[in-house]
Amino acid sequence: KQEVTQIPAALSVPEGENLVLNCSFTDSAIYNLQWFRQDPGKGLTSLLLIQSSQREQTSGRLNASLDKSSGRSTLYIAASQPGDSATYLCAVKANQAGTALIFGKGTTLSVSS
Amino acid sequence: DAGVTQSPTHLIKTRGQQVTLRCSPKSGHDTVSWYQQALGQGPQFIFQYYEEEERQRGNFPDRFSGHQFPNYSSELNVNALLLGDSALYLCASSLGGTQYFGPGTRLTVL
Numbered sequence: 001k002q003e004v005t006q007i008p009a010a011l012s013v014p015e016g017e018n019l020v021l022n023c024s025f026t027d028s029a030i031y032n033l034q035w036f037r038q039d040p041g042k043g044l045t046s047l048l049l050i051q052s053s054q055r056e057q058t059s060g061r062l063n064a065s066l067d068k069s070s071g072r073s074t075l076y077i078a079a080s081q082p083g084d085s086a087t088y089l090c091a092v093k094a095n096q097a098g099t100a101l102i103f104g105k106g107t108t109l110s111v112s113s
Numbered sequence: 114d115a116g117v118t119q120s121p122t123h124l125i126k127t128r129g130q131q132v133t134l135r136c137s138p139k140s141g142h143d144t145v146s147w148y149q150q151a152l153g154q155g156p157q158f159i160f161q162y163y164e165e166e167e168r169q170r171g172n173f174p175d176r177f178s179g180h181q182f183p184n185y186s187s188e189l190n191v192n193a194l195l196l197g198d199s200a201l202y203l204c205a206s207s208l209g210g211t212q213y214f215g216p217g218t219r220l221t222v223l
Binding site for chain 2: 004034036041042043044045046049089091099100101102103104105106
């Protein structure tokens with residue numbers, strides 16, 4: 001059974017710091033991995049999607065990497081801003097036909113000005 | 114494009130009651146998935162509908178049921194509500210690929 005773990009559960013940093021969020025999964029046979037942002041009480045916003053054949057994806061100050069063989073992904077946020085404060089969720093998709101996303105519990109990030 | 118919409122935004126029910134949540138998918142999307150997110154947890158997959166049929170189901174009891182209409186909109190029904198059903202219910206739509214999530218419905222069971 002696929003399990004997704006995110007470390008740390010919470011993180012507080014001053015504005016301007018570069019930071020890394022970690023995601024690990026137990027079954028390396030994934031179709032893709034996706035990082036989401038969730039503001040308190042709100043829905044999910046997709047940040048980056050990495051296909052199983054890819055190593056990384058970049059969008060602005062965000063960079064996500066994938067090491068499928070070791071079951072790990074990282075989300076790198078450069079030059080953090082107070083507006084980055086949110087919960088970041090990692091989710092894996094087992095295969096194209098099995099379309100359920102399996103989520104971790106998330107990392108809650110707080111960036112202080 | 115309005116994106117994925119859900120109604121209502123918030124809902125308060127008492128134990129034993131029944132509830133219906135609604136979802137309108139993103140324009141052109143034919144697949145709708147439902148997730149339950151308890152406080153402090155990641156979303157848990159409930160089920161997915163495609164072409165008006167339940168295509169995949171997560172580990173949820175039969176109290177949770179759904180429906181998809183010909184216009185691809187969907188409903189989630191929960192019978193005999195328990196306190197533990199209190200959660201944010203998220204709907205996601207897709208067209209064979211990336212899932213786009215709605216804002217969710219916050220259900221509180223008293």
